[in-house]
Every structure is written in C-alpha cells, then in structure tokens.
Amino acid sequence: NAGVTQTPKFRILKIGQSMTLQCTQDMNHNYMYWYRQDPGMGLKLIYYSVGAGITDKGEVPNGYNVSRSTTEDFPLRLELAAPSQTSVYFCASRMQGEVFQPQHFGDGTRLSIL
Amino acid sequence: QQQVKQSPQSLIVQKGGISIINCAYENTAFDYFPWYQQFPGKGPALLIAIRPDVSEKKEGRFTISFNKSAKQFSLHIMDSQPGDSATYFCAASSGGSNYKLTFGKGTLLTVNP
Numbered sequence: 166n167a168g169v170t171q172t173p174k175f176r177i178l179k180i181g182q183s184m185t186l187q188c189t190q191d192m193n194h195n196y197m198y199w200y201r202q203d204p205g206m207g208l209k210l211i212y213y214s215v216g217a218g219i220t221d222k223g224e225v226p227n228g229y230n231v232s233r234s235t236t237e238d239f240p241l242r243l244e245l246a247a248p249s250q251t252s253v254y255f256c257a258s259r260m261q262g263e264v265f266q267p268q269h270f271g272d273g274t275r276l277s278i279l
Numbered sequence: 280q281q282q283v284k285q286s287p288q289s290l291i292v293q294k295g296g297i298s299i300i301n302c303a304y305e306n307t308a309f310d311y312f313p314w315y316q317q318f319p320g321k322g323p324a325l326l327i328a329i330r331p332d333v334s335e336k337k338e339g340r341f342t343i344s345f346n347k348s349a350k351q352f353s354l355h356i357m358d359s360q361p362g363d364s365a366t367y368f369c370a371a372s373s374g375g376s377n378y379k380l381t382f383g384k385g386t387l388l389t390v391n392p
Contacts, residue, residue: 208323
C-alpha cells in the first residue's frame with residue numbers, strides 16, 4: 166500500500182498565481198485532513214472532510230479551498246498565492262470509527278511563494 | 280488560543296539517557312492523545328498514543344504518562360539513541376470534533392552519540 170501520497174513534493178509560485186496540491190490515499194479512509202506546518206508552530210488544520218462531498222473549515226482556512234468528489238482524493242486549492250502561504254503542507258487520512266484510530270500522513274508538499 | 284502546550288522547544292540528551300517531553304491541554308473533551316515523530320523531509324508518523332482512562336502506556340523504550348486531573352501528559356524515551364533524533368509532537372483530539380488533531384508546537388530532540 167502506498168498510504169497517503171502528496172504531489173508535488175516541491176513547488177515555487179509567484180505571488181498571485183494559483184495551484185492545486187494533490188492528495189490521494191489508498192486505504193479507503195473516510196476522513197481526510199489538510200495541515201500546514203510552519204517552523205516552531207506545529208501543524209495547523211486548514212480543511213477537513215468526513216467523506217465524499219462533505220468538507221469543513223479548520224483553524225486556518227483563509228486563502229484555501231478544497232473539494233472531495235471521491236473517497237480517495239482530497240485536493241487543496243490556492244487561488245491567489247501570497248507570501249504568507251509559504252509553508253509545508255501535509256495531507257492526512259483516518260479510518261472512520263472508534264476514537265483510537267491514528268491519522269496517517271503523507272510526506273508533504275514544500276511550497277514557496279516569491 | 281493554543282489548546283495544547285508543549286515543552287521544551289528543543290532538547291539535547293546523551294546516548295543512553297532519558298528524554299522527557301511534556302504537554303498540557305485545556306479542552307476536557309479531548310479523549311485521544313497521540314505522539315507523533317517526524318524526521319526531516321518526512322510527514323509525522325504515529326509513535327504511541329493513550330486514552331484518558333489509563334495513566335501510563337509503554338511500547339518498547341517509549342512511555343506516555345497521563346495525568347487527567349492535571350490535564351498533562353508526557354513522553355519518556357528511555358535509553359535514547361541517535362536514531363531517535365527527530366521532532367516530536369504531542370496532539371489531542373475528540374470524537375465530537377470529527378477527530379481533528381490539535382498539535383503542540385513540537386520538540387526538536389537531538390541525541391548525541
């Protein structure tokens with residue numbers, strides 16, 4: 166199993182450009198999450214989804230959009246890139262069910278906005 | 280408002296020593312407390328986790344101690360090894376919040392040979 170796969174691994178954007186960060190999982194997990202990680206700040210939740218067609222905002226959703234048309238895929242869209250969105254982005258997925266189920270993370274997309 | 284406070288920010292220990300990382304939380308609805316380990320260039324990976332109905336959980340050299348009344352939990356790494364050098368995150372979640380994880384800010388652990 167590949168687990169959670171994120172593409173691209175690295176990207177440099179110019180201010181005002183847009184892009185989509187891809188995330189796919191092959192574990193048939195209903196729950197999926199997008200986080201951003203900034204140095205010394207831990208991980209902050211951007212958006213999450215509890216199943217296909219259902220998404221909701223996390224702690225820091227401004228400047229981002231998501232969609233969930235299939236169980237496997239959960240892309241994150243940046244519409245007008247700003248320097249404040251320079252970060253490492255992680256996608257995670259989780260099995261539906263009991264409390265004691267971990268979130269599984271991809272290896273991240275490192276994004277620089279210049 | 281940070282709901283999970285983690286300390287220290289960084290920690291240096293000698294090989295064979297004990298590493299201790301502490302976390303405190305505020306939300307009493309939290310019912311799942313995982314620790315994640317992250318190596319450079321990789322995503323966080325679950326290391327060990329505990330539920331609030333137990334006070335300690337041990338897996339190999341890694342132990343979580345949990346104090347529900349104080350709303351604190353800690354990670355102890357016994358016989359620390361250079362391969363344990365990584366960033367460690369504590370986190371908390373609840374089923375009522377759709378299992379969203381609230382992370383501490385992380386601790387960079389360096390184990391010197």
